[in-house]
Amino acid sequence: xxxxxxxxxxxxxxxxxxxxxxxxxxxxxxxxxxxxxxxxxxxxxxxxxxxxxxxxxxxxxxxxxxxxxxxxxxxxxxxxxxxxxxxxxxxxxxxxxxxx
Ligand SMILES: [Zn+2]
Numbered sequence: 001x002x003x004x005x006x007x008x009x010x011x012x013x014x015x016x017x018x019x020x021x022x023x024x025x026x027x028x029x030x031x032x033x034x035x036x037x038x039x040x041x042x043x044x045x046x047x048x049x050x051x052x053x054x055x056x057x058x059x060x061x062x063x064x065x066x067x068x069x070x071x072x073x074x075x076x077x078x079x080x081x082x083x084x085x086x087x088x089x090x091x092x093x094x095x096x097x098x099x100x
Contacts, residue, residue: 046092051084053077064089 047064051074058077068074068086075084 048090048092049086050088050090051075052087053080053084054082055080058084059087060084 048061049064049068050059050061052059055077058079068089070086070089072086073083074086076082077084
C-alpha cells in the first residue's frame with residue numbers, strides 16, 4: 001500500500017546523496033587546484049654563500065648552509081693555505097646568470 005510513497009522518499013534521498021557527493025568532489029577539486037597553484041608560487045630563491053680566501057687568490061660560491069654568517073671562517077684556501085671566510089650571503093637570482 002505504501003510502496004509508491006516509500007519509493008518517492010528513497011528517490012529523494014538518493015538524489016540528495018548524489019548532489020552532496022558531487023558538490024564535495026567539486027570542492028575537493030577546487031581545493032587541490034588552489035593548493036598546487038600555491039605550491040608553484042612559493043618556490044623560495046636559493047640562498048648562496050660566497051667564500052673568499054683572505055689573500056684574495058681564491059673564491060667560491062656555493063649553497064648556503066645554516067649557521068653561516070659574513071666573516072665566519074669556513075676552512076683553508078686550497079691554493080695558499082690562508083683562511084677562507086664567508087664574504088657574502090645572498091639570494092640566487094632567478095635569471096639564468098647563476099650557471100657557472
Ligand atoms: Zn688563498
